[in-house]
Amino acid sequence: PHHTISPVALVGGGANPMPGEISLAHNGVLFLDEFPEFSRSVLEVMRQPLEDRTISISRARYSIEYPAGFMLVASMNPCPCGYYNHPTRQCLCQPGAVDRYLNRISGPLLDRIDIQVEILPVDFDEMQSGRPGESSETIRQRVVSARKVQEERFSDCKGVHCNAQMTSRLLSTHVRPTPEAMKILRDTMIRLNMSARAYDRILKVSRTIADLAGSPDILPEHMREAVSYRALDRSGWGKY
Incomplete structure (x- = not known):
């Protein structure tokens, strides 16, 4: 529109x-x-x-x-x-x-x-570098595999089919980061004064990142990536 x-x-x-x-x-x-x-x-x-x-x-x-x-x-x-x-x-x-x-x-x-990303301009040399990236088919296979994991995870939850649809109760059941990953989230929440809703969103995104990586646990690298997707929560975000 x-x-x-x-x-x-x-x-x-x-x-x-x-x-x-x-x-x-x-x-x-x-x-x-x-x-x-x-x-x-x-x-x-x-x-x-x-x-x-x-x-x-x-x-x-x-x-x-x-x-x-x-x-x-x-x-x-x-x-x-x-x-x-x-x-x-x-x-x-x-x-x-x-x-x-x-x-x-x-x-x-x-x-x-859930995801807020700042995209910086790409210079001419980088556009012309011709570096190969992942094919859409490879990415699709990873997404389909992650979706199957989520379908199995919520098979007993009526109306819930993916991580984005989790309630707070389901979050406490299915999203349990490692102590190191939880410390990253805790430090970020305190430093940026984030809301409870942002806390839930970051946990959902971190769970999805772990699913895409084929990991049953939410590891520190998954949490760091999820936190990095909250660009507009940062004061003066455009300066970084």
Whole structure:
């Protein structure tokens, strides 16, 4: 959807109730480009569906519930001019503009995004290096294997099929990092003053990383990688 979309078009409803974009993306991907350009009201209505995987709409004439089990993928520039933290170009934004731009996305909404990654520009020589990477087929096999592990893990849990759907109770049962890995998480939580929701998200991601690596245990390297995927939790994140 374009960033000028209305809250009703995103969540559904209207005079003649119709599902919105988040329900049309059920069991698929909802991609929001130029994330901070969406209105605050549009972004905030996604908080409840991201948590509950359903969207409830109550109006004077009707009350309806739509499915909303979607994967949210969003992209954004680091600042209005696009050059904040660029290795070769200078940011042209006025003082405070970067903070105002990033503050368009609320902390509670960021908390619900499992993986936050900063992508730096790739220079010409690196693009032309021709270094081979993993094939899509190899990656797919690893993902399928991890999914099978998760299906077996949650075979007795109705409505739960993957790590992302774990409740807090299931987290305490199925996610038990090694003492060294838990120390990494503890130190990070204290240093960055992270929320309880971020704690749950990091544990889920670390469990998935371990599944992709074929490891029954969550090791320190899995926890470090999971923690590194919380870029926007860091104060002054664009400077690192």
